[in-house]
Amino acid sequence: MKISGKLLLGNEAVAQGAYEAGVSVVSSYPGTPSTEVTENVAKYSAEEIYCEWAPNEKVAAEVAIGASVAGSRAMCCMKHVGLNVAADPLFTAAYTGVNGGLVFLVADDPGMFSSQNEQDTRFYGLSSHVPVLEPSDSQECLDYTKLAFDISEAFDTPVIVRLTTRIAHQRSLVNIGERVNHAKKYEKNISKYVMMPAMAKGRHVFVEKRMAALEAAACGEGEFAGLVPNRIEMKDKKLGIVTSGVCYQYVREVFPEASVLKLGLVHPLPEKVIREFAEQVEELLVVEELEPFIETYIKKLGIKVEGKKYFTNLGELGTAAIRKAYYGIAPDGEKAGEEVNVPARPPVFCAGCPHRAVFYVLSNLKVRVCGDIGCYSLGALDPYHALDSVVCMGASVSMAHGMQKAMEINGDLTQDKVVAVIGDSTFMHSGITSLVDVAYNKGVSTVIILDNSITGMTGHQQNPCMGYTIRNEKTVAVDLIKLCDAMGITRVKVVDPFDMKKFRATVLEETQADEPSVIIAQRPCALLKTVNYGAPVKIDEGKCVKCGSCMRLGCPAIIKSADGKYQIDASQCAGCELCVSMCPKGAISK
Amino acid sequence: MNFDNINILIVGVGGQGTLLASKFLGMAAMLAGKDVKVSEVHGMSQRGGSVVTCVKIGDSVASPVIDEAQADVMLSFELAEAVRWLPYLKKGGALITSTQQINPMTVVLGRTTYPDNALKALEGSGASVKALDALKAAEECGSAKAVNIVLCGVLASMVEGVDQALWMDALKAVVPSKFYEINEKAFKKGLEG
Structure with missing residues (x-):
């Protein structure tokens, strides 16, 4: 297969998708694994896209909502826990709907590579009545971001694009396109944008209709059916798998012969499509990370399906984990060596921190x-x-x-x-x-x-x-x-x-x-380019009494060799001299 | 080995430059007309933690992640990390490792000891080992930071069917022009051994 294009990080591809979709206002707060989306948006011309770091995600979301009401396509980006902060504006923006397309880019972190919990953003879509798109590679990051703006305007709704770490931080090949501008005119409309009880009651009725229309579109009905990126890959009918996001990629490797319903829109879920798919296959399986979101929905329809019976809701899945959980067998092939006990290497404060x-x-x-x-x-x-x-x-x-x-x-x-x-x-x-x-x-x-x-x-x-x-x-x-x-x-x-x-x-x-x-x-971060402490320090062996005081700082550049000598690892030392004051004998200097 | 179907696992310590290595290899695969997926680690582990990056090259790549016993090659920036991730390498797979040792904080604090004879253990494993002092080699080229490109050069010497001009184009695409010369030297040093 020959592919021409660019090798983009999932997050870079989201930025490119937003650019092509004509986004003109982006406000975000950094948070792993979402940060690079906004960093990359900032690389486009300031004349085309206004872009900012907001003090927090709530502010970012409100800036984006304001821009949308004014007629611009707008986006706010955050990690999963950031959406907790931005939940307040999200739930009511779900009622106001949009003028210019409005996208919430939210990156979950199954496995907690850099987070304090493993919450599942799909539930925010469910409870706020907002559609959720979930891409499976960088090309889809780009395509779905563009679709998200189109869906937003077609259905008068904010749209969540949900990534997980493995999609946000994978690089894959992408074909890029041209930017198309979509700016709209602002018109004052208090029944839509002033959410006091009398107006909000009317909008709640609209929200229910909108979600029904979106589900119909996901089932192939109505003028906007083409905007919903769900697809069926019909192969062997013994096993049918419903999946989305990075799990789709794992499924294609572990079950190459199985039939797959690949969901690009994970909320609202398409009842009719799922029923038809389930009827065609002998066994129905859901492969999804974190919570049984899709599985619970299908079970509620009265359809026989399994998922979390095999696959844990803890951490991330992978091909080996899926194979082991479903088939009960270890991965194929022999390893070059068995697992041995190597000292853990948790992250540490950098030298000079x-x-x-x-x-x-x-x-x-x-x-x-x-x-x-x-x-x-x-x-x-x-x-x-x-x-x-x-x-x-x-x-x-x-x-x-x-x-x-x-x-x-x-x-x-x-x-x-x-x-x-x-x-x-x-x-x-x-x-x-x-x-x-x-x-x-x-x-x-x-x-x-x-x-x-x-x-x-x-x-x-x-x-x-x-x-x-x-x-x-x-x-x-x-x-x-x-x-x-x-x-x-x-x-x-x-x-x-x-x-x-x-x-x-x-x-x-x-x-x-x-x-x-x-x-x-x-005191500035030691990794800043403006910080330069100069040469590494040295320990004078003659003066060192091996008391170990310097070690108490927990600096990765100070080492005790096998023969009990204290030394500075010059390749690690930032030259900050914090350790100099620790030595009672004055043995450490430049 | 060649780019028809190859899984490369890159392991090291956060801050050592594993991300640039994966970007470089991914770029080379793309220029060679292959499908490629790279899975990176950003965030907290980049602060001196154990980091692993996957590069998967072939005609069509699905999962971006390499699981146990799936790597054809492991590029290791640090000896203890090579030992840690060895089960991810296939039996008979190639291990290219720098002989650099960086003590984890648990070792610095004397809670535990650095693996004894790590290199010997690796050489006695089911891996085909190529060990070198990539830090020294990089320093000789003008920057300790070029360890990643030295190691990629060693890998390039084992990959058939990809000519040197393509590697150089890939390198140009991923390193800033003012550091190109140092990195070109580093790559050739790895390539020529």
Whole structure:
């Protein structure tokens, strides 16, 4: 098979699809595995597409809704947990419908490569009455994104395009096309866009009709039937499989002879098509990751079908997992070697990371710390063990406040104060309202804002604290000190965490104060191009007394060799010199 | 081996440049007129964790992921990672590994030890092993970051039916022009051994 085109990441292909569909406004918050969609959208001309990083997904969704009402095709992109934040606008945008096509690009993370849970976005489509498309490779990422805008306008609805990590982060061949503009005129229409009870009641009736019309289209009826990308691959009729997304690819490898109903639109599901397919095959199977979404629907129709009887709802599936679960046999072929016990290699703070100093100090002080979402979640791991909780974006500040209040009311005097740690981008995302709660409700928590001048974990995106937009244009930067002051928090200190002595003293002082306080721990991410610490450090063997103090920092560049010597791995060392202050004998220097 | 049907597993430590290697191999496959799928790891593991990337090349590729005993070749940037992922390589498959060792944090902290004689264990396995100090080779070419391209050069020396000009076109397409010269040297170093 000869294919000509481009080798695109699923996320790049979504960006290309949106471009070709004539999208003109895109607003997103970064989150693995969705981030590269918006990064790639930003590469198209600013004259054709306005593009931004919003402070959070709710804002992003509302910007996109506003643009749609104004007549532009618009998109907002987020990871699965981001849709929880954007759920409020989604559920009512489902009622208003659209003017310009409106797409929510949502990337789920089965297997939790970089997430705190495994929620299944298809249920958001079901409960908000919004259609959900699910592509199976990069070409479909492009095609379905274009279809999503067409479906959005044809059926007057927002559309969710759902990816999973294996689709977002796979590269496959794509044929690209030209951009077509679709801008519409704005017309004031309060019965459609002002959702007060009287108008919303009317729109709810419309929503029900719309979803019925969409299901009819999915069953091949009506003028828009061609927009629904479901297909049947009829082969051997002994086994028929209903599947979608990356699971379709696994199914084609494991069951090459089986008949397949490949669903591109996973909500609403096509009852008539499923019934006809089920009647033609002897055994009906659903292969889907996470929850039994399709299976439950088919069972409700009274059709005999199996799915989760074989396939787990934990983590991701794959060809080996599917083969083993269904046939009960291990993968074909012999391995080059058996599995052996190799030391685990969890992610770590990079050499030169400013967070290392923060968590070394917090670990030493043995304070209770509520953590948040970002690189600094790693502060929970060896050797720091410095976090007591990580739940969701912004939760560190509000959870610390809740813990503090519970301790006060329970008479728990084991700790002075609970500390919250939160990154600058996460603080902008949803930490601000939590901090308002602390100040307003007479809390006393100490909040450490880890200001590393970038959104780190997702691979360096701009945020409102930085003074630069997604296209690196200069803009205003949020002044964290003034912001805290405006909330009524007067104790705000700015400290460089690499000055560990001062940082430690500041944390001690603030956790003993009888009022809320904020410590801004300021030092840029070591991976930024602007950060250059110079040459790696060295350990003077003559001076080293092998006390192991330097090792307590948990730096990947400091190694203890088999013969008990402490050394610096020059290929890893960032030259940050944090370890220099750890050595009691002054053995570490440049 | 050739591009008619080949599964390549790339393993290493987050930050070592495995993603560029997969992009390069994927680009070469595309230029050779083949179907190709690449599965990458982004996000948290890129912070010094164990990372694995799959490149599947053939006339028609379905799943982007390589499962146990499905890889024809494993390109390894680090010895312990080669040991960890060895069950994903077919018996008799080719293992191209750099001899670089990076201690996992569990080893740095003395909780456990780095696998003893990792290279010997690999050589005694069912893999056909080609080991080299790719870090040193890359440094000799002008950048420690070119380890990925050195290893791809070694792989290229084993692939039949793909001429050198095509590899160079693929390389040009994936590396920034100002680093092309270093990477070209690195590729040739791997290719010529």
